[in-house]
Amino acid sequence: MSTTQIAFLKGHGTENDFVIIPDYDGRIELSPAAVARLCDRRAGIGADGVLRVVRSAAHPEARAMDGEAEWFMDYRNSDGSIAEMCGNGVRVFARYLRHAGLVEAGDLSVATRAGVRQAHIAKDGPDGTPGGITVGMGRAVLPEGEVTVTVGGRSRPARNVNMGNPHAVTFVGHLDEAGDLYTAPGVAPAAAYPHGANVEFVADRGPRHVAMRVHERGSGETRSCGTGACAVMVATARRDGLDPAVTGLPVTYTVDVPGGRLVISEAPDGTVEMTGPAVIVAEGAFDPSWLAAALA
Numbered sequence: 428m429s430t431t432q433i434a435f436l437k438g439h440g441t442e443n444d445f446v447i448i449p450d451y452d453g454r455i456e457l458s459p460a461a462v463a464r465l466c467d468r469r470a471g472i473g474a475d476g477v478l479r480v481v482r483s484a485a486h487p488e489a490r491a492m493d494g495e496a497e498w499f500m501d502y503r504n505s506d507g508s509i510a511e512m513c514g515n516g517v518r519v520f521a522r523y524l525r526h527a528g529l530v531e532a533g534d535l536s537v538a539t540r541a542g543v544r545q546a547h548i549a550k551d552g553p554d555g556t557p558g559g560i561t562v563g564m565g566r567a568v569l570p571e572g573e574v575t576v577t578v579g580g581r582s583r584p585a586r587n588v589n590m591g592n593p594h595a596v597t598f599v600g601h602l603d604e605a606g607d608l609y610t611a612p613g614v615a616p617a618a619a620y621p622h623g624a625n626v627e628f629v630a631d632r633g634p635r636h637v638a639m640r641v642h643e644r645g646s647g648e649t650r651s652c653g654t655g656a657c658a659v660m661v662a663t664a665r666r667d668g669l670d671p672a673v674t675g676l677p678v679t680y681t682v683d684v685p686g687g688r689l690v691i692s693e694a695p696d697g698t699v700e701m702t703g704p705a706v707i708v709a710e711g712a713f714d715p716s717w718l719a720a721a722l723a
């Protein structure tokens with residue numbers, strides 16, 4: 428790690444917050460312990476995860492990907508683990524690229540470990556309000572087989588939905604039924620989720636309108652989970668007997684998360700799009716020796 432200060436920014440998408448580390452040439456090695464320290468809300472900067480901003484040409488995984496994406500989003504969970512994809516993270520990543528003057532409003536591609544994702548940054552409003560960001564989230568995969576979620580000693584049937592990362596979606600009458608979510612809900616069978624799962628609890632709010640809470644793999648309960656909201660939308664649409672691939676009609680749901688609101692659509696070709704806000708709230712720098720000392 429270099430001896431000079433390391434620049435960072437803080438950003439969030441519906442209060443799913445991230446430490447953003449511009450590292451265009453891919454020179455900063457972030458160990459899991461370093462990520463956990465950065466995300467520590469007392470001894471570190473504090474976040475649900477880290478977004479390292481690397482030119483695709485400077486990252487071996489991104490270089491090997493198809494598709495023209497100049498930038499690679501190196502997402503890490505707050506425990507330091509690596510996840511395939513982060514939907515709120517892509518919006519915040521796109522917001523950073525615009526904030527740094529690296530892209531204009533409009534369309535852009537972002538390389539992620541789940542593949543290249545297309546994003547669109549809407550123009551700012553006349554009053555300067557930042558435009559919303561829409562992300563193409565790919566297609567949901569719904570593996571066959573019953574899965575269950577257990578919390579507070581009660582097991583409920585759930586829907587296995589993969590958005591590039593794994594989710595277990597269960598429906599409740601009231602979001603309080605999810606309990607305190609300090610510990611990860613049980614998910615079974617373990618074989619359905621060999622690398623763990625993000626677990627979403629969903630309550631109805633009206634026609635094509637739900638609210639959710641989530642316990643994220645590697646981060647705990649967060650105020651929002653973009654891939655989770657997409658998994659919730661698809662699971663709810665199927666519960667409601669709606670499958671655009673069958674009806675030939677797109678379907679849109681509003682998904683309220685504790686940190687705000689996301690609008691998610693599924694097209695007849697199965698592709699899912701998510702629209703929501705993304706905000707850069709602060710910029711700063713830290714001395715890498717702080718990180719090194721913290722890890723000694």
Ligand SMILES: N[C@H](CCC[C@H](N)C(=O)O)C(=O)O
Nearest residue numbers: 510513514515592652653654
């Ligand atoms: N907050 C992220 C999800 C991170 C998923 C991560 N917890 C995992 O291990 O899959 C989102 O907005 O999609």
